[in-house]
Amino acid sequence: MVTTNLFTTTIYALATAPGRSGVAVVRISGPQAGSALAALTGRTPPAPRRAVLTKLRDPRTGDALDDALVLRFTAPASFTGEDVVELHLHGGRAVVTGVIEALAILPGLRLAEPGEFTRRAFENGKLDLTEAEAVADLIDAETTAQRRQALRQMEGALGKLYDGWRERLTRALAHIEADIDFAEDDLPGGVADAVRPVIAGLANEIATHLDDGGRGERLREGLHIAIVGAPNAGKSSLLNALARRDAAIVSARAGTTRDIIEVHLDLGGYPVVLADTAGLREAAADEVEEEGIRRARDRAARADVKVAVFDATTLPDLDPATLDLIDADTVVVFNKTDLATDGNLRPGLSLIVAPILAPILVSAHTGAGLKALEEKLTVFSADRLAIGSAPSLTRARHRAALMECRESLLRALDAPLPELAAEDVRLASRALGRITGRVDVEDLLDVIFQDFCIGK
Ligand SMILES: Nc1nc2c(ncn2[C@@H]2O[C@H](COP(=O)(O)OP(=O)(O)OP(=O)(O)O)[C@@H](O)[C@H]2O)c(=O)[nH]1
Structure with missing residues (x-):
């Protein structure tokens, strides 16, 4: 995963629900965030992380747009890992439209795509993919149990579990590779005895994790109850x-x-x-x-x-x-x-x-x-x-990757040569890495982030 700032364009969007409201938040993220704020206020931006009440004006006409609370975060200490500005506006339609239109004419700025703020947070290394998915789940949470699950995943419970497993596989792989490099003879034989319990143990842990009755996925979607009976x-x-x-x-x-x-x-905090x-x-x-x-x-x-x-x-x-x-x-x-x-x-x-x-x-x-x-x-x-003490997987893509990982581990245990076992352990590790987004997930990102709304 890339940990430096990747993006040259600055994005902006209304981060709160559209329509009339007490407060509406417009979020701006990217290298031009500070200068966009300066263009709207006509002043140098305030110190980071200090909320300041200030007048916003249309930079073309000088027309007053709002008396707003503005807040600035500097890269990398922000949600996206970039320079971020939040404009806390009075939530009237004309105020929001005026501010959005004023931002649209500034050079280097464009309207954000759905999920683009969270995607930038992921691509800048602020979140892993399971945490990014949890942001979407938290926004969609309608019941207490859904909120609890989303918060736990957003705090990294699932990502940490998979990263821990991946670390164990990396150590097992190093062991197998050392055996290959230092073997005196080219003797056939699969995984060395020292590594075997590590791989078998992990395959078992994954089986237990998968055998959860799909509770994490169901909790996201709601339990399906059908009323049946005679006419x-x-x-x-x-x-x-x-x-x-x-x-x-x-x-x-x-x-x-x-x-x-x-x-x-x-029903009692559970979605049905x-x-x-x-x-x-x-x-x-x-x-x-x-x-x-x-x-x-x-x-x-x-x-x-x-x-x-x-x-x-x-x-x-x-x-x-x-x-x-x-x-x-x-x-x-x-x-x-x-x-x-x-x-x-x-x-x-x-x-x-x-x-x-x-x-x-x-x-x-x-x-x-x-x-x-x-x-x-x-x-x-x-x-x-009900969620137990161990975190549950929450998406079909997690399940598919975990099944692939487990199958590779079982193959590794049966491999006739250490070289083949090493390749299977590598595949298993890659399957885990795809869940958290640590490896080759470019093809997944559009699918994952299209479920988000604009401004998230
Ligand atoms: N007295 C009484 N009538 C009921 C009760 N529940 C349903 N009804 C009546 O029974 C009739 C059928 O009710 P529905 O709820 O349409 O029954 P349904 O099982 O959905 O019927 P179908 O759509 O034909 O399968 C209606 O006239 C209801 O008013 C009840 O608890 N007490």
Whole structure:
């Protein structure tokens, strides 16, 4: 990775959300940042890291643009590693537009691309790639658990773990290469006994790290929960009650929901994508409903957790198609308990015997039992998403690189010649280096940083 200042152009962008706000921050980064500030204030820039209230003027007309708080950081002690200026403006549209237009005419300055500030921070050696990704995750974090994971990764937890592994591989490689250089005879034989446990141990650690149920990736995206059940069981009503808004259409006509309806919820700090699905029945009214049922089954199969809804008024009959979908990842719900009788509930409850599947009695109409349902879903979410003491990988690209690394290590252990083992260890080390961006990642950068917004 390059650690000197690479860029000759200076970039600027609104770093806060567009639109009207109390304060809007425009960020400028690059060698012209200080002179851009001088052009707007008509004075020499203030001392670094001291907030100063100053008048900003259009350099062409002298027109006052704002009374702003300005802050300057000098390279390399800044977020990007370059000279950086932050203009804390009054967040009116005309103020922001005036300042952006004034910056646009200054020589050597241009509007930043999405993610370009963070990309410069990476390219100037201020962040590794996992930390840069965590900046995007922190900005996107909608729940407490997501924020915690992003902060931990931004502070370098994942990068340090992979760098530590890479260091161990570098030492193992040196050992293998020394064996090759100093071997008296050209005897066949793979990895020396001294190095073997290091490589095998690391392959095991990587396997454990990979075998985490995808919790880091799921925590970023949200746990997928699908509500399934017979037509008219009250699935849409339940989704609306949990979302506290009318996201799905409710009607007394069976087969109302035809496609998947999704809502994003925060359940006890965990992000959840709750999906309403078409009611399961054999005889679909038409091909649209048939397709809806196919999608419902598909969603149920892919969901992390299912909520199987039964209409309590039809107990002790249990819809067989819904029963079929129940497994250990299912929360069973008897809905419409406001209408159900003892004659329905008592025999109904005795039907589902596994304690983990104990039905929760709810009424989407009165709200009875919804708290218990939310609590149960929160327990399921915590079980699948809670972050442990070791950091979790958070992206498919981390997973792919770690699998590649592990495969190379296993090959190294089986290699018939030390030269071949050395090559495999080199490949393993390179796979780890690609996660943190320590080696040849030029092709990845556009993909990674395009997910950022402008100004980040
Ligand atoms: N009394 C009572 N009625 C309910 C309850 N939940 C749903 N309903 C009614 O049951 C009917 C069907 O509700 P929906 O939420 O549309 O059921 P659904 O399972 O989504 O139906 P499909 O879209 O056909 O699969 C509507 O008339 C609702 O008002 C409940 O807890 N109590």
